[in-house]
Structures are given as structure tokens and as C-alpha cells.
Amino acid sequence: MVLIIDDDIAVQKSLALLLRQQGLESDTAGNEREALAKLAERMPDLILLDMNFTVDTTGADGLATLRRIRALNPVVPVILITGWATMELAIAGMKTGANDFIAKPWDNQHMLQSVKTALELQRPPATSKNRKQLDQQFNFEHIVGQDPAFLQVLETIGRVAATDASVLILGESGTGKELIAEAIHENSRRRQHPFVKVNLGGISTTLFESELFGHKRGAFTDARFDRKGRFEMAHTGSIFLDEIGELDLTSQVKLLRVLQDRKFEVLGSSQTRSVDIRLISATNRDLAEMVAEGNFREDLFYRINLITVKLPPLRERPGDIPLLARFYLDNLRELYDRPDLEISKTAMAWLQQYPFPGNIRELKNLVERTVLITPRNFLEVEDFRTQLSATAKRSGADDLPVVGSMTLEEMEREMIQRALDHYDQHITNAARALGLTRSALYRRLEKYGIDFER
Numbered sequence: 396m397v398l399i400i401d402d403d404i405a406v407q408k409s410l411a412l413l414l415r416q417q418g419l420e421s422d423t424a425g426n427e428r429e430a431l432a433k434l435a436e437r438m439p440d441l442i443l444l445d446m447n448f449t450v451d452t453t454g455a456d457g458l459a460t461l462r463r464i465r466a467l468n469p470v471v472p473v474i475l476i477t478g479w480a481t482m483e484l485a486i487a488g489m490k491t492g493a494n495d496f497i498a499k500p501w502d503n504q505h506m507l508q509s510v511k512t513a514l515e516l517q518r519p520p521a522t523s524k525n526r527k528q529l530d531q532q533f534n535f536e537h538i539v540g541q542d543p544a545f546l547q548v549l550e551t552i553g554r555v556a557a558t559d560a561s562v563l564i565l566g567e568s569g570t571g572k573e574l575i576a577e578a579i580h581e582n583s584r585r586r587q588h589p590f591v592k593v594n595l596g597g598i599s600t601t602l603f604e605s606e607l608f609g610h611k612r613g614a615f616t617d618a619r620f621d622r623k624g625r626f627e628m629a630h631t632g633s634i635f636l637d638e639i640g641e642l643d644l645t646s647q648v649k650l651l652r653v654l655q656d657r658k659f660e661v662l663g664s665s666q667t668r669s670v671d672i673r674l675i676s677a678t679n680r681d682l683a684e685m686v687a688e689g690n691f692r693e694d695l696f697y698r699i700n701l702i703t704v705k706l707p708p709l710r711e712r713p714g715d716i717p718l719l720a721r722f723y724l725d726n727l728r729e730l731y732d733r734p735d736l737e738i739s740k741t742a743m744a745w746l747q748q749y750p751f752p753g754n755i756r757e758l759k760n761l762v763e764r765t766v767l768i769t770p771r772n773f774l775e776v777e778d779f780r781t782q783l784s785a786t787a788k789r790s791g792a793d794d795l796p797v798v799g800s801m802t803l804e805e806m807e808r809e810m811i812q813r814a815l816d817h818y819d820q821h822i823t824n825a826a827r828a829l830g831l832t833r834s835a836l837y838r839r840l841e842k843y844g845i846d847f848e849r
């Protein structure tokens with residue numbers, strides 16, 4: 396049963412009808428006293444609480460009611476309904492332990508999505524499963540790992556995949572955030588629909604709107620054709636916003652608006668469009684710290700992280716290193732038709748103690764490079780070590796310009812240009828060769844004003 400707390404009878408009725416159409420029973424309360432009496436009688440499965448449910452539009456009563464509900468029951472899911480004007484109250488409500496918030500006027504589909512998600516997530520998480528059990532239940536193909544902390548991640552994403560909950564994936568560069576985002580989509584009921592990836596690190600403020608919302612021909616000087624935005628492409632599917640921590644404050648407001656209302660306008664068109672998406676985002680930045688410093692909007696933070704998943708760095712799960720190394724070796728055996736490829740025991744132990752600052756991506760590259768360069772099939776410690784030091788040596792002292800002839804910045808610019816030329820302007824490859832994330836490379840391209848072909 397869902398308890399609707401609102402003094403507006405029209406709101407009570409329309410919410411009750413919406414829920415009934417989905418087979419959900421509901422009850423209503425017009426004020427706090429009535430609500431608390433009903434809660435004492437029977438605890439509902441979910442509460443919908445209007446933050447402005449008295450004539451006093453400060454909404455302070457909604458917050459006070461939420462506190463009382465939490466004192467009575469710390470776990471019953473509560474979704475706040477709030478006007479744009481009282482958004483800070485919704486944020487205060489999230490801190491007080493609300494599960495989600497919806498802005499008025501709400502979109503019915505978005506409301507139901509939030510209700511169903513809260514109800515589904517309420518089920519107690521299963522006890523820790525081993526990898527085999529997880530594989531029987533979910534599709535985690537191409538994902539290697541059985542370290543307990545990593546299995547916990549797989550268990551969480553398996554459980555939340557079926558809901559429409561927004562998921563925020565945190566982790567250092569190369570820990571597999573994109574792979575995990577894909578797995579969430581693949582295990583969701585949206586799997587037959589698009590999975591659209593957007594790298595927010597590479598998008599300037601001016602490009603942001605046209606990239607995400609699309610534009611009409613003539614919307615601005617360079618808009619020679621109509622362009623479909625990423626949100627529209629992701630309709631009925633999932634949208635993956637990578638490097639969300641790189642987004643500037645202006646773009647954050649625009650993103651919040653569409654996530655809140657599930658509505659947006661194509662640039663150059665006055666028509667409002669509705670969109671049905673599941674949001675997955677990722678970053679290697681400390682978003683909570685960015686919120687504290689005022690560099691990331693708190694309301695956006697709460698909007699994107701109904702569920703947070705933290706991927707452990709590879710050095711914290713050394714037990715997975717041999718599994719990953721063998722996985723990549725198997726792929727290479729097939730790819731290069733070298734069935735006898737093998738990693739010696741000592742080499743495996745050596746790999747296991749290496750800290751891999753670049754995480755899984757670095758391990759993958761190291762295995763690939765070593766296989767390519769080494770003519771023998773039996774790979775020893777020396778073969779791996781040579782590859783590591785070869786990378787280090789390429790920037791070795793002998794080849795460096797004379798002190799005073801170049802600044803560090805000039806060298807950086809030069810190196811970036813060389814990497815782009817070497818890889819025919821392929822950003823991902825150039826970034827990898829430079830040991831940067833794509834977004835870090837984009838930032839530098841902008842900083843140095845280097846032209847590149849997208």
C-alpha cells in the first residue's frame with residue numbers, strides 16, 4: 396500500500412488513480428496528524444509526501460513530517476513531491492533520508508518509474524553469492540573478476556539493473572566503469588533498446604546543448620542540418636554520461652532540468668519533447684568533495700546517485716590479476732593464432748605485485764604489447780619488465796631537449812601533437828599512448844588550441 400500525504404484533494408485523487416492503474420493500492424492523508432495516525436495503524440510499503448502540503452508554502456511542514464516519519468520508521472521508502480521553488484527543501488529532505496524527489500508538475504511516467512524503483516529496491520539484498528551463482532542469474536559476459544569487493548559490485552548492479560534507478564559509478568581511470576555501465580543496461584528490461592554513451596569530458600559548454608538535445612537547421616550559425624540529440628537517441632533505452640564530474644556549472648543546470656522533468660527542447664525549436672531514459676553516469680572525481688567545494692550542484696548529485704557503485708582499483712584486488720591476464724592471453728592466442736602462448740608462474744607472481752596505476756586498462760595494454768613484441772610463446776618476467784621500462788625509457792633522459800630550450804608546457808603541446816599525428820587524429824588511441832583519459836586530452840587540446848578532426 397502507498398500512502399499519499401497531500402492536502403490537495405485533486406492531487407490525492409490523481410495520484411491514487413495513477414497508482415490504481417498499475418495495480419497499486421493506496422490510502423491518503425490530508426495533514427500530518429492524519430498521516431501519523433495512519434502510519435501507526437499500518438506501515439505502508441511507500442510514502443508519497445508533498446513538501447508543501449499545508450497552506451504554508453515554505454514547505455517547512457513537509458520536512459518536519461519527514462523527520463517524524465523517519466523517527467517512526469527509518470527504512471520505509473519516501474518520495475518527496477516538490478515545486479521548483481522549494482527545491483532546497485527537497486535536498487534537505489534527501490539528507491534527512493528521503494529516497495527520491497519529483498518536481499511538480501510531474502510527468503506520470505516518471506512518477507511511476509520512481510515509485511516502482513523505490514518498491515523494487517526495498518527488497519532485501521541477497522546474501523553474498525559466488526561468481527558462478529551470479530553468472531547463473533545475470534549476464535556478465537566479458538567481465539572478469541571474483542574478488543569479494545568486486546563480486547559485491549556485480550551483485551549490486553545485478554539487483555538494481557531491473558529497476559529504473561539512476562546509477563552513479565565511481566572508480567579510478569581504467570577500472571571498468573564503462574563495462575559495468577553496459578552490463579547494467581544488458582541486464583535491464585531496456586536491453587533491446589539503445590545504449591547511448593556520451594563523454595561529457597570532451598564536450599565544451601557551447602556544444603553541450605546541441606549534442607545532448609539536438610538542434611534544428613539554422614538554430615545557430617553552424618547548424619546547417621537538423622541534428623538528433625543524444626537524449627532523443629536514447630529514448631526507451633539507457634543513457635551513459637561518462638566523466639560527469641567534468642561538466643561545468645552552466646551545463647549542470649541544463650542537465651538537471653531534463654533529468655528532473657524528463658522533458659527538453661531541441662535547440663531552435665519551441666516544441667517540448669518527453670523522453671523515457673534510464674540514467675547511468677560515471678566519474679573518477681570525488682563528487683561529494685566537489686559538492687562541498689561548490690563545483691558540483693547538490694541537487695544534480697542527488698538526482699544521479701540513487702545507487703552508487705564504487706569500483707575497486709586493481710591493486711586492491713590482486714587476486715583478479717591472473718584471471719584478467721589469462722583472459723587477455725586467451726583472446727590473443729586466438730587473435731594471433733599462437734595457441735602456445737603462456738605466462739610463466741614467476742611472471743604471473745610479478746604481475747600480481749605490480750601496482751597498476753592505470754588499472755585494468757594498463758594490464759590489458761601490457762599483456763598485449765608484451766605478446767606482440769616477444770617472439771617466444773613462453774612469457775617471462777623480463778618480457779613484461781622490458782615493456783614497462785620501454786614505455787618509461789621513451790621519455791628517458793638522453794632524448795630530452797637541452798635544459799632551457801623548452802618549457803614543460805611546450806613539451807606537452809609537442810607530445811600531444813605527435814601522438815595525434817601518429818594515430819591519425821584518433822583521440823582514444825592518442826590519449827591512451829599519452830597515459831591520459833580522453834577528457835583530459837580534450838581539455839589539453841582546448842588549452843593549447845590544437846586543431847583536430849573529430
Ligand SMILES: Nc1ncnc2c1ncn2[C@@H]1O[C@H](COP(=O)(O)OP(=O)(O)OP(=O)(O)O)[C@@H](O)[C@H]1O
Pocket residue numbers: 537538539540566567568569570571572573574575679719755756759832833
Ligand atoms: N572486469 C573486467 N574484465 C575484463 N576487462 C575489463 C574489466 N574491467 C575493465 N576491463 C577492460 O579494461 C579497459 C578499461 O575499461 P573501461 O573503459 O570500462 O574503464 P573506465 O573506468 O571507464 O576508464 P576511464 O575512466 O579511463 O574512461 C577496457 O578495455 C575494458 O574492457
